[in-house]
Amino acid sequence: MPDATQPTSDTAALIDALAQAAFVTMGALTRIAADNDLSLTQLRALAILRDRRLRMTDLVEYLGLEKSTLTGLISRAEARGLVHRAPHPVDRRATEVFLSTHGHTLAAALEAELAASLAPVMEKLDPAEQHTLAHLLAKAVATASTRT
Amino acid sequence: MPDATQPTSDTAALIDALAQAAFVTMGALTRIAADNDLSLTQLRALAILRDRRLRMTDLVEYLGLEKSTLTGLISRAEARGLVHRAPHPVDRRATEVFLSTHGHTLAAALEAELAASLAPVMEKLDPAEQHTLAHLLAKAVATASTRT
DNA sequence: CCTGATAAGTTTGTGATACGAACCAATTTA
DNA sequence: TAAATTGGTTCGTATCACAAACTTATCAGG
Numbered sequence: 001m002p003d004a005t006q007p008t009s010d011t012a013a014l015i016d017a018l019a020q021a022a023f024v025t026m027g028a029l030t031r032i033a034a035d036n037d038l039s040l041t042q043l044r045a046l047a048i049l050r051d052r053r054l055r056m057t058d059l060v061e062y063l064g065l066e067k068s069t070l071t072g073l074i075s076r077a078e079a080r081g082l083v084h085r086a087p088h089p090v091d092r093r094a095t096e097v098f099l100s101t102h103g104h105t106l107a108a109a110l111e112a113e114l115a116a117s118l119a120p121v122m123e124k125l126d127p128a129e130q131h132t133l134a135h136l137l138a139k140a141v142a143t144a145s146t147r148t
Numbered sequence: 149m150p151d152a153t154q155p156t157s158d159t160a161a162l163i164d165a166l167a168q169a170a171f172v173t174m175g176a177l178t179r180i181a182a183d184n185d186l187s188l189t190q191l192r193a194l195a196i197l198r199d200r201r202l203r204m205t206d207l208v209e210y211l212g213l214e215k216s217t218l219t220g221l222i223s224r225a226e227a228r229g230l231v232h233r234a235p236h237p238v239d240r241r242a243t244e245v246f247l248s249t250h251g252h253t254l255a256a257a258l259e260a261e262l263a264a265s266l267a268p269v270m271e272k273l274d275p276a277e278q279h280t281l282a283h284l285l286a287k288a289v290a291t292a293s294t295r296t
Numbered sequence: 297c298c299t300g301a302t303a304a305g306t307t308t309g310t311g312a313t314a315c316g317a318a319c320c321a322a323t324t325t326a
Numbered sequence: 327t328a329a330a331t332t333g334g335t336t337c338g339t340a341t342c343a344c345a346a347a348c349t350t351a352t353c354a355g356g
Contacts, residue, residue: 017281024289187342190312241334
């Protein structure tokens, strides 16, 4: 609100489009999660941990949750054999979390389900457009820190 | 995932990019929701209803939830004055849901917060790229039926 | 070295989510 | 018009998510 109109109206349109896309994706993900006896949040955690090994605090940042919430979430996931906890090599206060073999397997299956679910959406774009879209999304999201 | 499924392998990359973008957006949305004393799901419902008047069943489809879950969700939102319920004009079994004035106001505020939160992400693309991305996302998501 | 001040995680308690199963009422099918 | 089917709600149970209080560690400053 301090600086107005700075974001070209294109930015507003982009935010809206991105939100719409995210909402559609969330709908699909919510269904997929439920089908696999997971909550959307748990699915998100698995996806995020798929190519990362994070400290609890960092995962909290990715998910947008409170620390206390994550404790229970990870405890349940660990009890189900989806993730492991390990003490941080340097900071003895910290705990690192990462996927188990089982977790990786499940994550891969979930991705396949998502791909199947979003196929009808993707088909609306020709190969060239798909390529461009993937490129732009990747560029925008690369190490994106949204913070507050 | 080197091998291609049915479509081009670009599709896999696109699914991944879209998922990444959705995860980043969800992180921001989760924080925004919590800051406004809403759950992510409730925020999603508000956003979806912003430009639509839907029957419970249709909203269930958008959100990817079970009907019984939505009943409670909408009841609480209604109790807070965010949405209204009204009998469907034709089908007497059905109930339509739509935002109240208060709900619209809140939804607008939430969008502003999202825009602020995603600004750093958007800034990684130049205006032309932003325009292209918005266009492609809009095209892909237009009346998207993800279904299972 | 100590002594706060901070940071990382966990525990606890409470309300909100989300599912499935059972149920009622209205609509559709046969 | 009887038999499905559909649209929503209610109920019971497990998970989710927050805030507040607490335990260890790490980090400053003197």
